[in-house]
Amino acid sequence: xxxxxxxxxxxVTEKGKYVxxxxxxxxxxxxxxxxxxxxxxxxxxxxxxxxxxxxxxSGLPNDRFFAVRxxxxxxxxxxxxxxxxxxxxxxxxSSPTGTGKETQYFGPGTRLLVx
Amino acid sequence: EDQVTQSPEALxxxxxxxxxxxxxxxxxxxxxxxxxxxxxxxxxxxxxxxxSAGEEKEKERLKATLTKKESFLHITAPKPEDSATYLxxxxxxxxxxxxxxxxxxxxxxxx
Numbered sequence: 054x055x056x057x058x059x060x061x062x063x064x065v066t067e068k069g070k071y072v073x074x075x076x077x078x079x080x081x082x083x084x085x086x087x088x089x090x091x092x093x094x095x096x097x098x099x100x101x102x103x104x105x106x107x108x109x110x111s112g113l114p115n116d117r118f119f120a121v122r123x124x125x126x127x128x129x130x131x132x133x134x135x136x137x138x139x140x141x142x143x144x145x146x147s148s149p150t151g152t153g154k155e156t157q158y159f160g161p162g163t164r165l166l167v168x
Numbered sequence: 169e170d171q172v173t174q175s176p177e178a179l180x181x182x183x184x185x186x187x188x189x190x191x192x193x194x195x196x197x198x199x200x201x202x203x204x205x206x207x208x209x210x211x212x213x214x215x216x217x218x219x220s221a222g223e224e225k226e227k228e229r230l231k232a233t234l235t236k237k238e239s240f241l242h243i244t245a246p247k248p249e250d251s252a253t254y255l256x257x258x259x260x261x262x263x264x265x266x267x268x269x270x271x272x273x274x275x276x277x278x279x
Contacts (some may be wrong), residue, residue, distance in 0.1 A: 057211070086265060095172075095255050095269030096212065109265050144211055153199045153264055154219065159211035 055080065057160030059145050065166045066135055074130040074163045076145030082158075084151030085128050087120055088144040090162070096144050102128060103151045135167045170195045172258055174270035181277045184245050189254055189273045192238040197261030201239050203232050204255040206272070212255055215241075246277045 058077040066072050078085050083104055088096035098112040102122045110120075117135075122128040132139055142164050146157040171194045181187055193201070200219050204212035216225040218234040225232045229250060231242040241254055253274045257267040 084265065086267075088267075093271065095174075095257070095271050096267070098266040098268065101265030103265075109263070112266065146211075151265060153259060153261075154217070156202065156214050156217060157267060158214060159204075161209075161211045 057145055057147055057158055059143075059160040059163050061163060062161065063164045063166075065168065067168050068135060068137060070135050070167075072132050072135060072165065074132075074143050074165070076128045076130070076160060078126065078128070078145070078147030079158060082147035082149050083125065084148045084155070084157075085122060086146040086148075086157055087128070087130050088146065088159075090142045090144055099130070101151070108151070132165075135165075137167050140165055140167045170258070170260055170268055172256060172268055172270040174254075174256055174273050176273060177271070178274045179276070181243070181246050181275065183247055183277055183279050186242070186244045186246070188243070189241040189275070190238060191241070191256035191270055193256075193258050194237075195258055195260045195268075199259040199261050199263075201234055202257045202259070202267065203239070203241055204257065206253045206255055215254075243275070246275075248277045248279055251275055251277045 085102040087099040090096045101109040104125045117133045119131045142162040144162045146159045148155040175190045203215040206212045216232040221236045253272040255272045257269040
């Protein structure tokens with residue numbers, strides 16, 4: 054079956070602009086996660102949704118970052134007033150129910166470059 | 169503070185030369201330890217989950233083991249297609265969804 058998909062695969066923007074990154078989870082998965090990965094590092098947790106609600110947003114670095122999942126499926130990560138330090142690969146993952154021991158399945162990522 | 173440390177940072181192997189990767193962790197309580205493989209330009213691909221000390225899992229040339237302080241990923245007789253970055257991650261008992269990753273070990277297997 055189809056895995057997690059993310060669009061766009063690459064995004065180049067200018068400092069100060071607004072960007073939206075989209076994630077389509079595996080069909081039927083109720084839990085969705087966003088991570089950010091810088092070069093040479095492991096993924097860093099941003100936010101976790103259980104259904105439509107954010108169950109844990111403790112990893113969002115500041116109030117320029119916001120994520121939504123209005124219908125409990127597709128999610129959008131929104132970054133306002135982008136900074137060069139926001140350049141990274143943004144990864145999305147999903148799992149069937151979000152119970153603590155579940156495996157998270159990752160998408161291919163969106164590579165964001167802020168000039 | 170919870171920490172996950174992987175070593176070595178990079179490993180270069182000849183085809184057929186077995187080796188082990190280390191993931192040491194310091195956490196308040198472990199819910200599970202996960203191993204992923206990541207190829208350049210792609211997302212992490214799930215390999216194994218280990219839940220308790222003494223547990224072992226195997227898949228083809230890979231075997232993962234877990235103790236109370238660390239996990240090992242053993243690569244037996246590797247092939248060039250095993251070249252990738254191997255990531256370990258922990259889920260703690262006080263964090264329902266968050267995976268905390270190490271920085272990874274980059275493995276290159278030459279023919």
